[in-house]
Amino acid sequence: MSKSITLDQPDQRNLLDRMAQGTIGKPVNRLEGPDKVSGVATYAAEFSAPGAANGVLVTSTISKGEVALIDEASVMGMPGVLAVISDQRMIARPAQGGAGEAPVQQVKQIDYWGQPVAVVVAETFEQARDAAKRLKITYNADDMSDVVLNPEDADSWEEGPGTETVEQGALPQAMSEAAYSVDATYTTEGHNSAPMEPHAALAEWDGTKLTVHASLQMLNYNIDELADSMGLDAENVHLLSPYVGGGFGSKLGISPDVAAASVAAMQLGRPVRVVLSRQQVFQSVIRRTETTQRVRLAADADGRLQGFGHEAKVTNLPEEEFAEPVTQASAFLYPGQDRVLKVEMGRIHRMTAGSVRAPGEAVGMQALEAAMDELAEESGIGPVELRLRNIPERHPSDDVPYSSRRLAECLKAGAEAFGWDDKDRKPAQRREGEWWIGTGMATAARIHNLSKAEASVTLMEDGTAVVATDMTDIGTGTYTILGQIAGEMLGLEPSDVLVRLGDSDLARGPGSGGSWGAASSGSAVQIACEAIREELCDMLGCEDEDLTLKDGFAIHNNKRQSLPELLNGRSIEKLGKLKPGETEDDFAQASYGAFFTEVAVNAYTGETRIRRMSGAFGIGRVLNEKTAKSQCMGGMVWCIGSALMEDMMFDHRDGHLANCDLAEYHVPVNRDVPHLDVIMVEERDPAASPLQAKGVGELGICGGAGAICNAIYNACGVRLRSFPMTPDKLIDHLPEI
Incomplete structure (x- = not known):
């Protein structure tokens, strides 16, 4: 029943x-x-199966071309080696209508440095790893002068698939007639999901049914994706993911470990385990695209927005259908009858760009909220008051009501708890020894699904x-x-x-x-x-x-x-x-909040330290105060990473990722994170769900990096528009001591 x-x-x-x-x-x-x-x-790599073999992926060392020859004989005589497998099924793809973001590339056709091309299977992991390193592969590489590796070299831009372009009124006229205006361009670098648990799978094949223990986020879609990739009926695929050590978007779709383990198990007739190395997680799964964002704000004499523009450029591999929805929150957050919202995508040869930690708002909000701070300074209106004056009554583009929205309450509650002073925001006014001290704030917003x-x-x-x-x-x-x-x-x-x-x-x-x-x-x-x-x-x-x-x-x-x-x-x-x-369709649904932070900027080195940070969030009904606050805290930690350190660094000559582990790709650790205060602003949203609850998991990352950017400016007077805001970008512009 x-x-x-x-x-x-x-x-x-x-x-x-x-x-x-x-x-x-x-x-x-x-x-x-x-x-x-x-x-x-028990996590995916820890499950045991009698007679399980171990597979290790071999990945491309060119950025564009094709595999000419895989010399299996170069490793088949090595101890314990069972097989070298290069099979199109290793490149799993979303089933028709699925939500996963597995790549669509061909296993023999190389489209990015680090693309999986084979899996070496041996009795032990060490044997497989040794053989994978020694496997000889011959490539026919394309002329690098014809390969687009970097965003600035993209020769054409298209409307981002799945994004909506909005053009209402006359934004240039609104900008020219505005009492106060901002027209600024911000850049963000690419991010890796960086889950604690590497991608891993243990596959078993009984001749009819494929059973896979894997680290996956969305089994309802993954089962169809894997069945489609392996040429099986979905009823003959069984996925088990009881514990997942973080995903952050990288495990939404079938990843190379799942596909490779499945192919190998079906070919060898015995269980096969494939665990990606940390480097392979960075090189071969997904990335968040870098972005270039132009934000235009036109306000009247009272600071109320009449014109609003947010345009972004993002990238992905050729033929991939995902475009980072950078303007997602901009569509509903602030008013302005003269509006332009647009996302354009360029095609470059880096690993697949996909959903990473609040796709869209995580990078779009930090740029927008930095621009709002610039408008606050231009108009002489306090940052909190400016936002309070710009809470629209209805969705600015779709003209539908909001289901619930405690944004004003979050702004006020957060400001009170933090001890925020909306007046006298002149920068570079407070020093403690060799540290400039400043505060900043930002709005948080994330669509509800x-x-x-x-x-x-x-x-x-x-x-x-x-x-x-x-x-x-x-x-x-x-x-x-x-x-x-x-x-x-x-x-x-x-x-x-x-x-x-x-x-x-x-x-x-x-x-x-x-x-x-x-x-x-x-x-x-x-x-x-x-x-x-x-x-x-x-x-x-x-x-x-x-x-x-x-x-x-x-x-x-x-x-x-x-x-x-x-x-x-x-x-x-x-x-x-x-x-x-x-x-x-009847309501604009989103979760809202506000960030407040205090930073210290070293007057000599440009090092930035977060001294304290608060967030107030309205998420509908709070189901569990502890887990909800934990989610918000985790998002705020990622804000610190996005603001100060996270940056995927690609070699512009051949496209390989230079910082492909947690030693070189920096994420916040304990000493980077101060005490975090989280305030839950209780509400009910009956249009959001029968529980009257809305999403919380990603809200905490949406806008907080902008608050840190604004605090850095308030501390030392350096207005950066490039994330992450590393010391090298600050040091040449710091005030004279």
Whole structure:
């Protein structure tokens, strides 16, 4: 039996607030936390299979051309080597209609340095690694003078696939007539997802069915992608990803390790494990594109925007369909009847550009918020006040209402908690020894997504419950949140709810990506629990509003009965189904917030240190205070990385990535991150989901780098428009001491 809800109207029932268990919103510890910290949790590379062989990828050392010859004999005599496999199926691709971002290149046709061309399989990992290093490959390389490697050399630009160009009114006229205006160009460098757990897969083939333990984010799409790549029916593919050590977009689609392990297992008839090295994760999976962004702001004498322009240039490989949606938040965040929004894409030969940590807003918001700070200075209006004056009543382009928006509340709450002073923002006014001290702020915004989701919930005869869905937990707290939702609806403690995730044989969820997991899968769990409650009401002869479930008891008409007693040896299983509906088009839906930070800039070296940072966020209903705050903190850490250090450095001569590990590609570590304050601005959004919750996972990275940029200017008077803002960009422009 199943129950389905299509969200065509805002769900005003407010079910969770009517329940009595009292676990929703509480800072419940992660249910799987002890397993993770004790090493009991099994990740993809740690699964064992009798007789498993090991594969190591071999990647291209040219940027454009073709494989002329793979000399298998050069390694087949080495100890333990079983096979050298170069198969088109190794280049997995999204199934028709899928959401993954696997590349579309051919295994023999080379399109970027580091592209997988073969996998060497041996008895042990060390044997496979040694042979992979010694495998002789002959290439027919294209003339490098004809190969476009760098964005500045792209010879043509097209409208970014999947992005929307908006042209309303006359922006040039608005700029010329504005009381205050900003016309500035900002650049951001490419980013790597850099998940803690490298991509890994263990594949087993029994002659009919392919079973793969893998580190993947979206099993509902991945199963079709892998089946399509291997030439199998989806029912003959079984994916298992119970624990994923971070993904950040890089595990949305089938990656080379999954495809290579599958091909090798099917060819050899024995299990094969393939684990990417850290260098291969950087070189062969996906990157975030670099961007060049022009922002134009035209304001009247009161600082209210009349003209708004945000145009971006991004890149990807030839034929790839993903374009970083840089202007995604710009479409709905600020007003301006004269508007231009555009994303253009150039084709270059670097690894595939795909979704990395809040694609669109993560890089678009930092440039926009830096420009807003420039407008605040130009107009003499405080940065917070300027933003408060520019909160539109309706979507500026689509003219639809906002579903909910606590932006003003976030700005005010964050400013108060931080101790923000909106006045006297003249830069380079405060010194502590050799450090210039300054503060900066920015708005946070991230679109809200809802996706089709299914989840099974079983109320067991002993009064416990089981939640089952193929939804994954990539470190976001999915196990705990789904347990809390089911526990709240059924009157159980989360510890009495077993949550099963990451198995493609279970009910199909939306996967982890786009910050839609909790709202989508969580709503499916709530819907299944509604159906269970309805059956309990039938058994008790009462209406749902008269039934209280708490601490394992059913209470109605002043009668109290334990669930095991009521169930009398039977269990109740229901399938909850959620479908997005007309609310997607009827309302502009997003999560909002505000960042505030204080930095110190060394007067001699240009080194920047973050001294403190606060964020206030409105995400609809907070399902778990602890996991929500943790997600926001993680996003703020990535803001520090984007602002100060993250930069994929490509050799302009041959296109290879020069900093392809965590020693040279810098991410924030403990000493880079100060105490982070997170304020949750509680709200409800009935148009966003039946839970009245919105996405939180990516909001914390959207705009914070702009706040740091603004703080650097306030500290030392150097206005940088190039991210990351490394000391070499500052040092020649620092004030005289």
